[in-house]
Amino acid sequence: MADKAKIQQSGKAKWTVMVYMAGDNNLDGAALRDIEEMARVGSTKDVNVLVQLDRLEDKKTRRFLITKGGGYNLDCVETFGETNTGDPKILEDFLAWSIERYPADQYFLILWNHGSGWWEDARSRVATTKAAEDRSRRQIPRASLFRHNTNLTNHSSHRSICYDDTSGGDALDNSELKNVLTNACTVIGKKIDILGMDACLMTMVEVAWQLRDSVEILVGSEIEEPNDGWPYAEILQFITAKPKSKTHIIAKEVVKQYVASYKDQGETVTQSAINTSATEEIIRALIPLAAELLSDLDKNRKLIQWAWDHAPKFYDDNYLDLYAFARKLRSKDRGQIREKADALIAALKTGKTKSILSYGKLGAEVAGTKGLSIYFPAEYINPAYRHLDFAIDAQWAIFLERYLG
16 A cells, blocks of 8 residues: 555645545445545555545545555545535535645546536435436436426526435535636636546536636536446556646546446447537537527428437437537538538537547447537426526527527
8 A cells, every 4th residue: 555645745746636426325335436446546646546425324524545555444534524515615625625735737626426417406306216226327307307397496406416315415506516616726726627527417518618717628428327437447547657648638548448448338328528618619600500590490490300309319308419419400401501500510520629529439329429418408498597608608598498489
């Protein structure tokens, strides 16, 4: 096992990896397994591996400096009482502690838990089935999700990640996360280099745009994750072996290792790395496309519905893959819609400076996808959506309201 004192006294590291584990839910056991994975590699003089874990089992929160050969029983450096991982102050405290105690040139924050993209209505959450607990990091309502009878009126109810069952299912929404990360950026004097979402459904254009001023690269899945989540040993092995790697190289490696870890297992998975600032290109292409579709809505309604029907969809058919949707639109048109859809497709290309830095997938269900989804419900718009940066800046809420009536 590595010597903690030597690690702590080694000065500024190349990387500090901060894993915020919201385990106060049905993922308690998975959290322990992932910590043991991390301990197969552990921290080095160049890489700090830190974990904060709130558990369901004993209602305690612990902080760890993970060492090689250590783990849950050996690497705890602080223990305190029950915390609410859905409280932004708790995440802010963890970040402040990590940055002060373990400074580095670059920072990699991983949010570990259930996820639901840009939104979650805590009042409609239901207990997951045993099958869902075994297979997925998704804890969301299955019925009446976006129906009129949900009677949503308060935009503060939208939730996205880090659910805490002991605290009544509280979770962080995108606005809270944005504020916490903005404060962290002020402390370190730059953006968080990588934000990893080891959770379901989080690589949405809405999430990337919301965090564009505080995060360089967002890494995660646009669909449900299997319960095993990220392969931490393989990811940390790469970072510790090549700590001088550029940020985009490490982000691409996460995508690569995640997809490789599920090969030959029969799982359907996606993983993508998103350049958050480059999502502005998507907005610039999406606005004229939406305007063209609305310019003669009576004529174009059938095309929009056909493209929606045939594009891969997630989260009870309320999120769809943006690239696939654009491809479907252009396939049935020879005029302005095709031209503007092509511009959006170009904005969704993969490359170092493009909005999608890297993308990997397995499974026929995600054929034709590109790793970035958008909110497009079947019939009812959650009122909370109108308050998101993307909904306003891309005028997407206006499009949805007119199309859905």
